[in-house]
Structure formats: structure tokens, C-alpha cells
Amino acid sequence: xxxxxxxxxxxxxxxxxxxxxxxxxxxxxxxxxxxxxxxxxxxxxxxxxxxxxxxxxxxxxxxxxxxxxxxxxxxxxxxxxxxxxxxxxxxxxxxxxxxxxxxxxxxxxxxxxxxxxxxxxxxxxxxxxxxxxxxxxxxxxxxxxxxxxxxxxxxxxxxxxxxxxxxxxxxxxxxxxxxxxxxxxxxxxxxxxxxxxxxxxxxxxxxxxxxxxxxxxxxxxxxxxxxxxxxxxxxxxxxxxxxxxxxxxxxxxxxxxxxxxxxxxxxxxxxxxxxxxxxxxxxxxxxxxxxxxxxxxxxxxxxxxxxxxxxxxxxxxxxxxxxxxxxxxxxxxxxxxxxxxxxxxxxxxxxxxxxxxxxxxxxxxxxxxxxxxxxxx
Numbered sequence: 001x002x003x004x005x006x007x008x009x010x011x012x013x014x015x016x017x018x019x020x021x022x023x024x025x026x027x028x029x030x031x032x033x034x035x036x037x038x039x040x041x042x043x044x045x046x047x048x049x050x051x052x053x054x055x056x057x058x059x060x061x062x063x064x065x066x067x068x069x070x071x072x073x074x075x076x077x078x079x080x081x082x083x084x085x086x087x088x089x090x091x092x093x094x095x096x097x098x099x100x101x102x103x104x105x106x107x108x109x110x111x112x113x114x115x116x117x118x119x120x121x122x123x124x125x126x127x128x129x130x131x132x133x134x135x136x137x138x139x140x141x142x143x144x145x146x147x148x149x150x151x152x153x154x155x156x157x158x159x160x161x162x163x164x165x166x167x168x169x170x171x172x173x174x175x176x177x178x179x180x181x182x183x184x185x186x187x188x189x190x191x192x193x194x195x196x197x198x199x200x201x202x203x204x205x206x207x208x209x210x211x212x213x214x215x216x217x218x219x220x221x222x223x224x225x226x227x228x229x230x231x232x233x234x235x236x237x238x239x240x241x242x243x244x245x246x247x248x249x250x251x252x253x254x255x256x257x258x259x260x261x262x263x264x265x266x267x268x269x270x271x272x273x274x275x276x277x278x279x280x281x282x283x284x285x286x287x288x289x290x291x292x293x294x295x296x297x298x299x300x301x302x303x304x305x306x307x308x309x310x311x312x313x314x315x316x317x318x319x320x321x322x323x324x325x326x327x328x329x330x331x332x333x334x335x336x337x338x339x340x341x342x343x344x345x346x347x348x349x350x351x352x353x354x355x356x357x358x359x360x361x362x363x364x365x366x367x368x369x370x371x372x373x374x375x376x377x
Contacts, residue, residue, distance in 0.1 A: 036329070047333050048172040052179035052338060056187060057214060058221035059085065063184050078184040082177070092255075095248055153286055209352040216347035222342050228258035231265045235272055238291035243271070244279055258299075260323060260335045263295050314343055 039046055059081045066077035183190070191210075198206050234249030244250070250272045257268035269292030276288035319339055326338025 002371055043333070044168050044172055045175065048175035050333070050337055052176045052183055054179075054217065054221055054337070055085070055176075055180050056183035057218035058225070059180075059184060060187075060218060061222075075185055078181055081184065086177075093253055095252075096283040112171050204353060205355050208355060212351035213344035213348035217340055217344045220343045224259055226301060228255045230298060231255065231258040234295040234298070235269060235292055238288065238295070239272055239276070242276065242280065242284060242291075244276055244284075244288070247276055250275065265299055266292070269293075269296065314339065314346060316338060318342070 018111065020235035060111055062081045063074070063077045066072040066080060067074045070077075072080070146221050195207055232251045232255030235254045236247055239250050240247045253271050254268040257264035260267075269289075272292060276311045322338040322342045323335055326334030326336075328334070330337075
């Protein structure tokens, strides 16, 4: 009796099975830990390349439209698409910055007037309250709004101290620009070269599965822009109807935060509620909160199930879980890329399983339709 047979005889099968699974889990965990450690060291490179891949999936239909329908050379179509998107982003941030610069003084002055009115009513009105400065919420709100008007440079310095240096930002921006252009212009050639590292027996299935994942990634990016535009537009229109200042910055902040599905609209909506509280008081903030919740309900019950559900086939609960896990593991980049990565993997796995079933069905059909062999022949 061999040692392996003796081992199988002496140790119960469930214990052997659990040991095998535990060993596999340990190996996979160590591999993932090593990959995450390497990825954390290469974040200034990985994040710009990931952004370029996501933007390439989003802009590919625009490039094909310019190249095939408008007969624009592909290289020029890639440049037009890339710098057109860049122009839109720069214009949006410029407009938002101008609105913040011109409206922040009005917001701070209005907040100061409102704070003085509330404080005077509390102290000299029918309540005759004497509120200590340590627990005076109104006074703290005044300090907060004053800091918002004068502390931009301090916030920028703090952001730099957290690791986002100017050199890293410029390098990441340039990497994104160059990577996006080559992904748009030579993406298929790059992909064909990458397939050489896949075993030939699994190359066709892997290629088709990843193409399905790529289509899902592009659908996610385009649908998420629509969802973000509806969120930003809805909350921005609500702020405009209420007569709040900084309507354009509110819209831009909500639009950008909405790229984190479900949770982003709620977090960015707090920005609009805070401005309403400072500018118009408690009831204005309540009305703004109702607007934010209404837009969020439209996103959760209409936009996410019908638009995102048909595009990427991910349940809203899965969206919340992967966003939370991505945020915990990788911070803001994890929150941004958790859902598109999940959508891509989900579509690739679905396509790979469909191909496996088709191959199995084809083999079964071939075996059944094969003519019987004559043993006497």
C-alpha cells in the first residue's frame, strides 16, 4: 500500500477535502495579497491606465462614428474624441470654479446674517437662551462657513500632504492622455498581442469572453454618464428653483460623485443640503433634502434597474457591496472602479459559460449524429 493510499485510509475524506480547500484558499489569498502590495506601490501608474481604459471603452463608438460615417482618419478621430472630452471637462470645472469664486462671498455673508438673526432670536426672543460657545451649533456653522471661504489653500496643502503631489498629478494626467490615445488608435493590435500570452487551446474562448466584458464596460461607462447627468441635473434644477447660490458647483459635484453608483448621489446631495441650510435656513434645507431623496429614489428604482441593469446585469445590492469593498480596500479609486470591474468580470464569465455550453452541445450533437461503426467491417 502506497503512502498516499494509507493516508486516504487513515484520514476521513471530509478532512482531506477541507484541507485541500483550505490550501487552495491560502494560496489564492497569498497571491492576492502580493498583487495588492505590488498594486499599492504602482498606484500612480495603475490608476491613470485604468482611467484610460474606462474612457477608451466609453469613447470607442465616437471614434468609430467619426472614422466610418464621417470618413475622418482614425488617428484624427481619436484626437478629436480625446481632446473634445478634455475640453468638456475643462469647461465644466472652469465654469464651476468661476461660480464658486463669485458666489462664495455671497454665501458666507448670507450665512453670517442668518447666524446673527438666529442667535439674536435665541438670546433675546421668548426663550431667552444663553448658549455656550462650546455647544453653540450656530456659532460652529459660522466658523465652518468662514473656513469654507478662506481655507481653500489649507485644504489644498492638506491634500498634498496626503500624497497627491503636483508631480504625481501631472504625471498621471500625461499617462492618461497617452494611454487613452493608443488604446483608441491601436487597441485591437494591443489586444491581439496580449492574446499571445494565453494558451492556444483557450485563446478563442478567452478572446470572446473578454470582448463581451469590454462591451459591458463601454455600456457601463455610457450609461453611468446618463445617470450622473440626470442626478446632477435633477438636484441642480431643484437648487435653482429654490434660489440657492452655487447652483453650477452643486450640479458639477453631484455629477462627478454620481460615478460612484447609488452612494455617490447621496453623499453629494449632502453638499446641496448644507448650502440650503446655510443660505435659507432649516426649512429650505428640509425641502432640498426632499429633492435629493426624490432624485435618489428615481436613480435606485428607475435608472439603476432599467438602464444599468440592462447594460451590465448587476443587482443593486451587489453594486452597494462592491462599492463598499472597493472603498475599504483602495479608497476613492476602489469606489470608482469597483462596479465597472465587476461588470466586466460578470459579462466575461457569462460569455465563457455560454461558450462552454455551446461546445458541449456541439460535441453531444456530433456524437449522436455520427454513423455507427460496423464491427465486421
